[in-house]
Amino acid sequence: MNVIHRESLAPGVTRLSTDASLPRPHLAICGGIHGNEPCGVAALRWLDGRLADAPTWVRAGTVLLANGNLRAIAQGRRHSEGGVDLNRIWDFRYQTRLVRDAWAYEHARALELAPVFEDVDAVLDLHSSTSASPPFAICNAAPGSAALAKHMSVPFVVEQWISLENRVLTGHLAQRSIPAVVVECGAHQAPSSLQVAQQVSQRFLAHWGLLQEPDETPASDTTRFVRIAATLTKPSERFRFSTPIEGFQKLSRGTIIGRDDFTELKLVHDCYAVLPNDQVAPGDDVLYLAVPSSTST
Ligand SMILES: [Zn+2]
Structure with missing residues (x-):
């Protein structure tokens, strides 16, 4: 060639x-x-x-x-x-x-x-x-x-x-x-x-x-294989993360991810944060939660 x-x-x-x-x-x-x-x-x-x-x-x-x-x-x-x-x-x-x-x-x-x-x-x-x-x-x-x-x-x-x-x-x-x-x-x-x-x-x-x-x-x-277990949408304009979250940060059970004037989002399982972005419009995806996939081991 x-x-x-x-x-x-x-x-x-x-x-x-x-x-x-x-x-x-x-x-x-x-x-x-x-x-x-x-x-x-x-x-x-x-x-x-x-x-x-x-x-x-x-x-x-x-x-x-x-x-x-x-x-x-x-x-x-x-x-x-x-x-x-x-x-x-x-x-x-x-x-x-x-x-x-x-x-x-x-x-x-x-x-x-x-x-x-x-x-x-x-x-x-x-x-x-x-x-x-x-x-x-x-x-x-x-x-x-x-x-x-x-x-x-x-x-x-x-x-x-x-x-x-x-x-x-x-x-x-x-x-x-x-x-x-x-x-x-x-x-x-x-x-x-x-x-x-x-x-x-x-x-x-x-x-x-x-x-x-x-x-x-x-x-x-x-390489670790994970699956998205939950999709969180932004509940209101005023919702913000409690502390800044990075991609694939490990989040522990009990963590309060974020809040607005009426709600608080608290984790009940350990997971990874995927594509966190609290600047999106209300109703858009604010965070995905990933857990190890069963095929990863
Ligand atoms: Zn893109």
Whole structure:
């Protein structure tokens, strides 16, 4: 392979291949599905540069680099102004429940992106979080996804996240039996988040033999598998955490997580805090509680 074939599949989506016949595997990496999460977008730019260099490829294959929410990325927001969360509409119910004139940018963008992922062999979806957190992966229900997540060599893998189901991209892909893994790389602006995004992107492609493993020795045997046992929504505008909570902080039974003028949230089991964010709107998810998964031992 001397020349890498490159083409644009849709706005913000580039396909690179070692051969014009587009050999398998077809692997997609997505960044910026939330526009205020810069590490994924930056990792895609980095990969684009590396994959343009033919000798970087260890074996033949095809890689799709997909920038998710283009308008939100330009605005530096989770979703576009007046729009909706692009990672909560992949059940496509809006197609029958919402008249076309009422669609936001994201509704049209999800339909534009869907064909991109239709025939791929696996997907990596890069994210970052509001709160500080060690990197963690989330696998979907498709065969091969848990092994792929473990190969990411991050400290935690979430293997069940029932509340989000098929509203997220990876859930939509699970229904098509396409293994897909989200990696939450760390806090939005932390420099380490970009390093993690680059490392896991390389590990993802190395899992399929397309690239070399990154220099760091994978330590996947230390990965702990957890499942989301509870989803807490923000009860009111005035609700706040009692003390600042970091991602994957261990919380003990009896801890009062937070309160507003009328309620107090107290834990009755030990658990891990996942994606804590008390700045969300009332009714939105303020915290997920994870417990060790039965398959983790
Ligand atoms: Zn995100």
